[in-house]
Amino acid sequence: xxxxDKPVLIDMQHVVKVFPPDVVAxxxxxxxxxxxxxxxxxxxxxxxxxxLMKILYAMENMNAGEIFYNAKPVHFQSTGDAIANGIxxxxxxxxxxxxxxxxxxxxxxxxxxxxxxxLDEKKAIADVLEKIDEFGFHLDxxxxxxxxxxxxxxxxxxxxxxxxxxxxxxxxxxxxxxxxQEIPQLFDELRRLRDxxxxxxxxxxHLDEVxxxxxxxxxxxxxxxxxxVTSKSTSKKELARMMVGREVxxxxxxxxxxxGDTVFxxxxxxxxxxxxxxxxxxxxxxxxxxxxxxxxxVEGNGQFELVNTIMGLITPxxxxxxxxxxxxxxxxxxxxxKLLSYVSQDRKTMGSSASAPISENMIMxxxxxxxxxxxxxxxxxxxxxxxxxxxxxxxxxxVNMGAPGAPFxxxxxxxxxKVILGRELSLSSPFVLLDQPTRGLDxxxxxxxxxxxxxxxxxxxxxxxxxxxxxxxxxIADRLLVLYRGKIVADLITGKTTINEIGYLMLEGxxxxx
Amino acid sequence: xxxxxxxxxxxxxxxxPILLAALGGTMTxxxxxxxxxxxxxxxxxxxxxxxxxxxxxxWVVGILxxxxxxxxxxxxFILFSVKLKTDEFVTGVALNLFALGATTYMxxxxxxxxxxxxxxxxxxxxxIDIPLLEDIPVLGQILSGHNLLVYVGLxxxxxxxxxxxxxxxxxxxxxxxxxTNCLDTSGVRSDRIRTISVxxxxxxxxxxxxxxxxxxxxxxxxxxxxxxxxxxxxxIILVNGNPWGIALISLIxxxxxxxxxxxQQYLPSQFTSMVPYIATLIALxxxxxxxxxxxxx
Numbered sequence: 001x002x003x004x005d006k007p008v009l010i011d012m013q014h015v016v017k018v019f020p021p022d023v024v025a026x027x028x029x030x031x032x033x034x035x036x037x038x039x040x041x042x043x044x045x046x047x048x049x050x051x052l053m054k055i056l057y058a059m060e061n062m063n064a065g066e067i068f069y070n071a072k073p074v075h076f077q078s079t080g081d082a083i084a085n086g087i088x089x090x091x092x093x094x095x096x097x098x099x100x101x102x103x104x105x106x107x108x109x110x111x112x113x114x115x116x117x118x119l120d121e122k123k124a125i126a127d128v129l130e131k132i133d134e135f136g137f138h139l140d141x142x143x144x145x146x147x148x149x150x151x152x153x154x155x156x157x158x159x160x161x162x163x164x165x166x167x168x169x170x171x172x173x174x175x176x177x178x179x180x181q182e183i184p185q186l187f188d189e190l191r192r193l194r195d196x197x198x199x200x201x202x203x204x205x206h207l208d209e210v211x212x213x214x215x216x217x218x219x220x221x222x223x224x225x226x227x228x229v230t231s232k233s234t235s236k237k238e239l240a241r242m243m244v245g246r247e248v249x250x251x252x253x254x255x256x257x258x259x260g261d262t263v264f265x266x267x268x269x270x271x272x273x274x275x276x277x278x279x280x281x282x283x284x285x286x287x288x289x290x291x292x293x294x295x296x297x298v299e300g301n302g303q304f305e306l307v308n309t310i311m312g313l314i315t316p317x318x319x320x321x322x323x324x325x326x327x328x329x330x331x332x333x334x335x336x337x338k339l340l341s342y343v344s345q346d347r348k349t350m351g352s353s354a355s356a357p358i359s360e361n362m363i364m365x366x367x368x369x370x371x372x373x374x375x376x377x378x379x380x381x382x383x384x385x386x387x388x389x390x391x392x393x394x395x396x397x398x399v400n401m402g403a404p405g406a407p408f409x410x411x412x413x414x415x416x417x418k419v420i421l422g423r424e425l426s427l428s429s430p431f432v433l434l435d436q437p438t439r440g441l442d443x444x445x446x447x448x449x450x451x452x453x454x455x456x457x458x459x460x461x462x463x464x465x466x467x468x469x470x471x472x473x474x475x476i477a478d479r480l481l482v483l484y485r486g487k488i489v490a491d492l493i494t495g496k497t498t499i500n501e502i503g504y505l506m507l508e509g510x511x512x513x514x
Numbered sequence: 515x516x517x518x519x520x521x522x523x524x525x526x527x528x529x530x531p532i533l534l535a536a537l538g539g540t541m542t543x544x545x546x547x548x549x550x551x552x553x554x555x556x557x558x559x560x561x562x563x564x565x566x567x568x569x570x571x572x573w574v575v576g577i578l579x580x581x582x583x584x585x586x587x588x589x590x591f592i593l594f595s596v597k598l599k600t601d602e603f604v605t606g607v608a609l610n611l612f613a614l615g616a617t618t619y620m621x622x623x624x625x626x627x628x629x630x631x632x633x634x635x636x637x638x639x640x641x642i643d644i645p646l647l648e649d650i651p652v653l654g655q656i657l658s659g660h661n662l663l664v665y666v667g668l669x670x671x672x673x674x675x676x677x678x679x680x681x682x683x684x685x686x687x688x689x690x691x692x693x694t695n696c697l698d699t700s701g702v703r704s705d706r707i708r709t710i711s712v713x714x715x716x717x718x719x720x721x722x723x724x725x726x727x728x729x730x731x732x733x734x735x736x737x738x739x740x741x742x743x744x745x746x747x748x749x750i751i752l753v754n755g756n757p758w759g760i761a762l763i764s765l766i767x768x769x770x771x772x773x774x775x776x777x778q779q780y781l782p783s784q785f786t787s788m789v790p791y792i793a794t795l796i797a798l799x800x801x802x803x804x805x806x807x808x809x810x811x
């Protein structure tokens with residue numbers, strides 16, 4: 001069916017949203033969504049995708065503009081109002097009660113009752129089961145939400161909206177929490193919903209996914225509407241250009257590397273956790289200056305423990321860690337930080353203090369290691385220097401931010417990551433540990449981060465990078481290690497292996513015999 | 515035999531105010547409010563119970579006044595911690611101190627006495643003899659002839675269990691405690707659920723307070739709740755808010771209360787009156803170590 005035949009269901013006209021004091025999140029955005037289509041909204045972090053959808057869902061107010069729904073102007077007072085009118089949103093993070101069963105989660109807020117406010121359990125379960133069967137979701141309504149997979153939890157979220165007879169589903173980056181195997185299944189379900197007449201609005205920055213799934217694609221760039229295209233008539237390259245405003249290179253950008261001396265060495269590291277489970281088994285590897293070593297592996301195979309061992313958050317039962325020949329296995333964290341930079345995979349809790357000012361997040365660690373930030377023997381901070389430093393990082397890493405005193409959480413995800421990278425890369429440490437440095441970032445920001453990492457390599461730093469994105473590892477790492485059940489099962493030169501080979505190693509720990 | 519029956523009856527009497535206050539507190543516990551104001555609500559209730567009973571010469575009015583007095587405390591709690599989003603713990607401490615000061619002040623201003631006010635004019639809540647049951651030997655002596663509020667406590671336990679686990683309100687109440695955002699996005703205003711839970715807590719604490727001043731004894735004395743609100747908090751935490759569990763723990767605390775009295779023959783009363791507070795400390799220790807485990811798991 002050609003999309004142009006479908007009637008327009010939602011028409012958002014000239015939407016403007018300003019976050020005080022001066023951040024323009026949406027600048028005169030006009031977009032229409034048709035009945036029964038899957039419509040993707042793409043853009044870099046901070047482009048305004050989520051804000052636009054939140055305005056439609058009445059989670060945010062708009063400063064100007066109009067929304068037409070079925071050709072009538074509407075103004076929803078609350079998200080409940082939006083749901084009652086058939087528009088529902090599945091948020092990025094799962095919002096369910098783990099202790100409740102699936103049916104309890106689904107009916108919460110709209111429970112069938114008998115006299116005296118008694119829950120009509122039978123009817124509720126029957127109703128939920130009917131919806132599960134109608135949409136082919138394969139869920140057991142009696143199962144507790146905490147016992148089911150994230151993908152199934154996401155289905156419960158969708159089910160919850162379908163139970164409320166929602167016909168427009170807004171999905172905010174639904175694939176971010178899924179494993180690669182779970183994504184096609186979700187897409188099949190979304191397609192089935194579309195074929196049933198539901199309209200799906202889909203926020204994403206994974207261009208492959210978007211092209212695979214959606215009928216039409218709207219591109220936003222820094223709060224401005226760039227255009228709406230049909231996915232049949234576009235390509236990944238074109239979309240990337242529309243998003244970023246320039247060409248994006250997807251192929252490998254590695255240059256031949258010149259190794260220096262060994263900077264980092266892990267020697268015979270073994271770690272057993274509190275439950276006596278062996279998490280790291282005899283880990284041995286080195287990283288030389290001017291080298292990027294990537295660690296691949298399915299999550300939960302020891303990456304978390306390895307990173308924490310290097311950072312000193314856990315102490316291994318045996319083995320040692322050396323940086324520039326110095327044994328840091330037992331050193332306190334501040335001593336380690338003189339030798340290593342660290343970008344954690346968890347921006348929100350480990351990498352930053354979300355409610356502290358941006359400037360304070362920028363000088364963390366620096367304020368301890370560098371004299372220029374201290375006054376009165378380190379009793380007070382030298383705020384003049386702090387402001388100067390914040391300005392330096394803002395310029396060098398082109399952070400899009402308000403005043404340095406604004407809270408860190410006011411930044412978009414990409415800019416948060418830039419601040420953290422800026423802070424860590426400004427340290428003069430010889431060894432850099434990067435744990436999922438581009439998770440949750442858009443193509444433009446990822447490219448930028450990769451350039452920065454390669455730039456560090458050129459400064460002869462030793463870089464260890466953990467990533468669940470194999471493309472990323474192949475793009476910039478010189479050497480690849482594969483972690484499988486707490487062991488390093490392979491140490492390969494990137495140019496001499498393939499994604500397939502690494503994939504087998506990740507899943508089975510050995511190379512498939514052929 | 516009579517000693518044992520006396521001890522059991524003492525246990526039941528001692529358990530009742532703790533049970534009633536804890537049933538109120540369990541509502542806020544499930545709603546995710548760290549409510550420590552049961553002590554203050556109870557004390558307010560106890561004072562107003564005497565006020566109502568003395569001036570209107572009716573225990574019914576006494577109970578009504580107790581509920582109103584306790585509700586007044588609950589409304590202050592709602593205003594600050596639910597509406598103005600102040601810290602629940604600090605609000606609770608303030609409310610407990612306020613209740614102590616206000617009742618002591620009013621005792622002196624209204625009744626013109628210091629320490630305690632007792633008068634034949636205060637009408638106590640009657641004891642209830644259950645026909646037929648009272649005639650059974652031993653069992654009748656244990657089950658019959660208790661204060662009206664003892665039976666109210668039993669019925670309230672059953673009702674609370676039903677309310678929390680079987681009704682629509684209960685589902686939403688527990689959801690408010692588990693995940694406020696989830697409840698809000700489901701179209702239920704969590705603020706309202708929390709408000710209702712505090713109001714229910716106020717009503718129960720009012721009943722508990724009226725039992726203190728019109729049931730247990732027939733007088734009001736300064737700080738007569740004497741830590742029972744804290745013990746009720748400990749009871750809730752120990753059993754994760756389960757009403758039947760609370761009933762059991764209340765009986766144990768009631769027993770330790772009676773034991774404290776018994777021990778007074780051998781130990782200075784200053785030591786025996788420590789028993790409830792030591793029990794609370796133990797309860798909070800259990801709570802904190804359980805929380806720690808949750809955090810790391």
